[in-house]
Amino acid sequence: xxxxxxxxxxxxxxxxxxxxxxxxxxxxxxxxxxxxxxxxxxxxxxxxxxxxxxxxxxxxxxxxxxxxxxxxxxxxxxxxxxxxxxxxxxxxxxxxxxxxxxxxxxxxxxxxxxxxxxxxxxxxxxxxxxxxxxxxxxxxxxxxxxxxxxxxxxxxxxxxxxxxxxxxxxxxxxxxxxxxxxxxxxxxxxxxxx
Ligand SMILES: Cc1cc2nc3c(=O)[nH]c(=O)nc-3n(C[C@H](O)[C@H](O)[C@H](O)COP(=O)(O)OP(=O)(O)OC[C@H]3O[C@@H](n4cnc5c(N)ncnc54)[C@H](O)[C@@H]3O)c2cc1C
Numbered sequence: 231x232x233x234x235x236x237x238x239x240x241x242x243x244x245x246x247x248x249x250x251x252x253x254x255x256x257x258x259x260x261x262x263x264x265x266x267x268x269x270x271x272x273x274x275x276x277x278x279x280x281x282x283x284x285x286x287x288x289x290x291x292x293x294x295x296x297x298x299x300x301x302x303x304x305x306x307x308x309x310x311x312x313x314x315x316x317x318x319x320x321x322x323x324x325x326x327x328x329x330x331x332x333x334x335x336x337x338x339x340x341x342x343x344x345x346x347x348x349x350x351x352x353x354x355x356x357x358x359x360x361x362x363x364x365x366x367x368x369x370x371x372x373x374x375x376x377x378x379x380x381x382x383x384x385x386x387x388x389x390x391x392x393x394x395x396x397x398x399x400x401x402x403x404x405x406x407x408x409x410x411x412x413x414x415x416x417x418x419x420x421x422x423x424x
Pocket of ligand 1 (some may be wrong): 302303305306337381384388392393395399
């Protein structure tokens with residue numbers, strides 16, 4: 231899995247604080263006062279101000295199973311690699327940590343057989359959108375996610391918990407690591423992954 235930040239609003243904490251100050255016409259006095267203000271906003275649940283800052287991630291090497299969960303987040307925007315148009319014969323399987331070596335050998339064999347069948351179908355003239363039906367849900371995919379900070383906090387809160395599936399939890403950890411570099415006041419309270 232690889233998570234890369236494609237874009238983020240410049241100085242997102244200063245921007246959020248500036249937006250928040252519009253509501254009570256106060257003046258900011260620098261990053262420390264911005265941080266305090268952002269903590270207060272989050273404490274009070276005045277989360278809508280966080281919507282003014284946005285980030286875009288490119289995510290590669292996650293399974294379709296993981297992507298299916300991620301794309302349930304309706305307030306985020308996605309572009310996902312299309313199995314209708316892209317030839318997916320070079321896609322590898324994501325290995326779940328619970329698989330033993332033996333499980334993994336069997337799963338890899340099954341995936342190789344599925345890809346052979348995929349190639350055979352495409353060669354016979356079956357459209358890729360139909361041939362993809364034999365590709366396993368554990369096969370790698372890639373997507374781009376754009377979301378505002380309020381939605382990113384929501385996604386991370388849900389997906390960092392122990393009850394979330396291991397792969398999306400790892401994805402959330404990687405996203406959080408990146409976001410903490412850019413906006414620690416906004417995402418800092420999510421750091422203590424249980
Ligand atoms: C541990 C875990 C287990 C899960 N298990 C299952 C499962 O078994 N089956 C399954 O189908 N899904 C499952 N899900 C997915 C879950 O039901 C949600 O679809 C997913 O987490 C997206 O959450 P959301 O709707 O809060 O977020 P988003 O779609 O990101 O929306 C963010 C917030 O915006 C608001 N919002 C968005 N759209 C609306 C709307 N139309 N009306 C009102 N408010 C709205 C809500 O406050 C929402 O929380 C699971 C999720 C988790 C984290």
